[in-house]
Amino acid sequence: MKKLLASMVATVVAGTTFANDLPQQSSPWFQDAQNVLMQKMETPRLRGQAKNVILFVADGNGVSSNTAIRIFEGQAQGLLGEEHELSFEKFPHLALAKTYNSNAQTPDSAGTATAMLAGVKTRQGVVGITDNVDRGDCVTALDNQIPSALHLAERKGKATGVVSTARVTHATPAAAYAFAADRNFEDDSALSDEQKAAGCVDIASQALTADMEVILGGGRRHFIPAELTDEEGKTGRRTDGRDLTKEWQAQGGEYVWNRDGLMKLDPNADRVLGLFESSHMEYEADREGDAGGEPSLAEMTAAAINVLNKDEDGFFLLVESGRVDHAHHAGNAYRAMMDGVAFAEAVQIATQMTNLEDTLIIVTADHSHTLVMQGYAQRGNPILGLSKGLDSQGNPVTEPSLAKDGKPYTTIAYVNGPGAVQGERQDLSNVDVEDMDFVQQALIPMSSETHTAEDVAIYARGPWAWLIDGTVEQNYIFHVMDHAAGLSQ
Amino acid sequence: MKYLFVFLLFLPIYTYSSDTIKIRELYAGDMQFSELAKSLDGKRVKISGYMAPPLKAQADFFVLTKMPMAVCPFCESEADWPDDILFVRGKDTIDVIRYTEPLIVTGILELGTKVDEETGFVSRVRVVNADYERAL
Ligand SMILES: [Zn+2]
Numbered sequence: 001m002k003k004l005l006a007s008m009v010a011t012v013v014a015g016t017t018f019a020n021d022l023p024q025q026s027s028p029w030f031q032d033a034q035n036v037l038m039q040k041m042e043t044p045r046l047r048g049q050a051k052n053v054i055l056f057v058a059d060g061n062g063v064s065s066n067t068a069i070r071i072f073e074g075q076a077q078g079l080l081g082e083e084h085e086l087s088f089e090k091f092p093h094l095a096l097a098k099t100y101n102s103n104a105q106t107p108d109s110a111g112t113a114t115a116m117l118a119g120v121k122t123r124q125g126v127v128g129i130t131d132n133v134d135r136g137d138c139v140t141a142l143d144n145q146i147p148s149a150l151h152l153a154e155r156k157g158k159a160t161g162v163v164s165t166a167r168v169t170h171a172t173p174a175a176a177y178a179f180a181a182d183r184n185f186e187d188d189s190a191l192s193d194e195q196k197a198a199g200c201v202d203i204a205s206q207a208l209t210a211d212m213e214v215i216l217g218g219g220r221r222h223f224i225p226a227e228l229t230d231e232e233g234k235t236g237r238r239t240d241g242r243d244l245t246k247e248w249q250a251q252g253g254e255y256v257w258n259r260d261g262l263m264k265l266d267p268n269a270d271r272v273l274g275l276f277e278s279s280h281m282e283y284e285a286d287r288e289g290d291a292g293g294e295p296s297l298a299e300m301t302a303a304a305i306n307v308l309n310k311d312e313d314g315f316f317l318l319v320e321s322g323r324v325d326h327a328h329h330a331g332n333a334y335r336a337m338m339d340g341v342a343f344a345e346a347v348q349i350a351t352q353m354t355n356l357e358d359t360l361i362i363v364t365a366d367h368s369h370t371l372v373m374q375g376y377a378q379r380g381n382p383i384l385g386l387s388k389g390l391d392s393q394g395n396p397v398t399e400p401s402l403a404k405d406g407k408p409y410t411t412i413a414y415v416n417g418p419g420a421v422q423g424e425r426q427d428l429s430n431v432d433v434e435d436m437d438f439v440q441q442a443l444i445p446m447s448s449e450t451h452t453a454e455d456v457a458i459y460a461r462g463p464w465a466w467l468i469d470g471t472v473e474q475n476y477i478f479h480v481m482d483h484a485a486g487l488s489q
Numbered sequence: 490m491k492y493l494f495v496f497l498l499f500l501p502i503y504t505y506s507s508d509t510i511k512i513r514e515l516y517a518g519d520m521q522f523s524e525l526a527k528s529l530d531g532k533r534v535k536i537s538g539y540m541a542p543p544l545k546a547q548a549d550f551f552v553l554t555k556m557p558m559a560v561c562p563f564c565e566s567e568a569d570w571p572d573d574i575l576f577v578r579g580k581d582t583i584d585v586i587r588y589t590e591p592l593i594v595t596g597i598l599e600l601g602t603k604v605d606e607e608t609g610f611v612s613r614v615r616v617v618n619a620d621y622e623r624a625l
Pocket of ligand 1: 060109325326329451
């Protein structure tokens, strides 16, 4: 035993040469794993200061959701799928985050985003405030605001920005720049006259005063007055008569409302507000059909980095794929998969446009969902398809597996949500289960599929990225970003 | 309630067939009507979708959506109608079917923006004189 151990140590040190030939040595599985081992041993622990920090959040992209997206993207590229790697899965450092809110076992995005961005856990539904304030009590919240990594970066003279496919006033991006006792305070119409008189400010207004250089996403309605009809024919929500897009332009910023405008952005522009939809931007699966034309998450990320890179002091950027979450809530895995692929492409662009040595990139999810990959599907089975298994010799069969009710089932299912079966389960034999509008079957009937409480993964590369390690509290992410870039110093 | 339940059990059950169209097939990009939609204007069609929770009781119409009208209590303080919805005018008062049950609607397709006199509901496309069945 001792001898074997010694030989294994020698093997590791010497790399791919083995003292005793192993019969499995010629297998590609073996060789690939050996190569990964070599790579990992050579991965440097970068200790220089990070000039730039990018935090990528795929809202609701838990570990099971991410696995399904990996297979989906791989199969779209003609692979079996399981062996594929999403862009950020090539990052060298990984941890698991415990996502609970200070008052909830299963978290929401406002509490989790505040944890990641401001370094402390807080209550469900609140943005950028401590957990001793009741949700909705915006007056008490005024004395309990906590600065985010974005605020600290701004104070340090860095350029800052937020990008999201959800409304830019939605929970995750809002936690980067705003303080609000309720995530629903997206514009002034959500605040009472008393609250306004006491000094409470809506989230969209705070987007302008935060001094960010880049704001790209949806949510135009919260920036324009109710009397105004926007470029795509939808009215605003503000009751104070303010047009924040005009105010932004008066401050010297560029304003764009469609993909065309973003693509033709003045290359010298150093401040840009892009609001591409009245509410959330389209799902990636529906983007082509948009009236005004919308940029992809990767296009927005690239545009953001181009603007922010002009600052010699570096930048802090939050990029959110906001609608993986929404598709899961709808029980519609197809759209979650498509938005997940678009998210991986956005991370890919960011790695290409920045340097490993001076840019810390952290990729994570804020919480998980009830998506499960169930049954015993054969290798390469279409990820959205009916489950087809193996025969007794372990070879693939061509007919779908049948449940105890004699009907086939899909690999992907949700534990709860609108797909819940009431009464007899639908026979899926002649249903196109890979259709973009298919709602996966579920167990517990709910109008909206729910978040779940299990851990999510954190991936990291760049300076001090190796501190992303182990099972950590979600608010630890802020502390790594702060340490790497010296944000609070 | 019991009566409704029994009634639902005996509703004829349609299965998807090749002549059943999807709401999204009525549109080309940019929310313009597709060639298929134009060719079916004024004709009898079968369309699959979900019944949105009715706007009022005892109505003779409902809104058909391509997916169940799920609202995330965390994500949204209110529901937004998707752009691609279908106004369905039934032959009689609507028997409400849970908004998560897949349906097939049969009736006459009508294209073009119209305001419903009774409710003020604005629709771009309708199915009138409609029947609907659960798809199982
Ligand atoms: Zn959610």
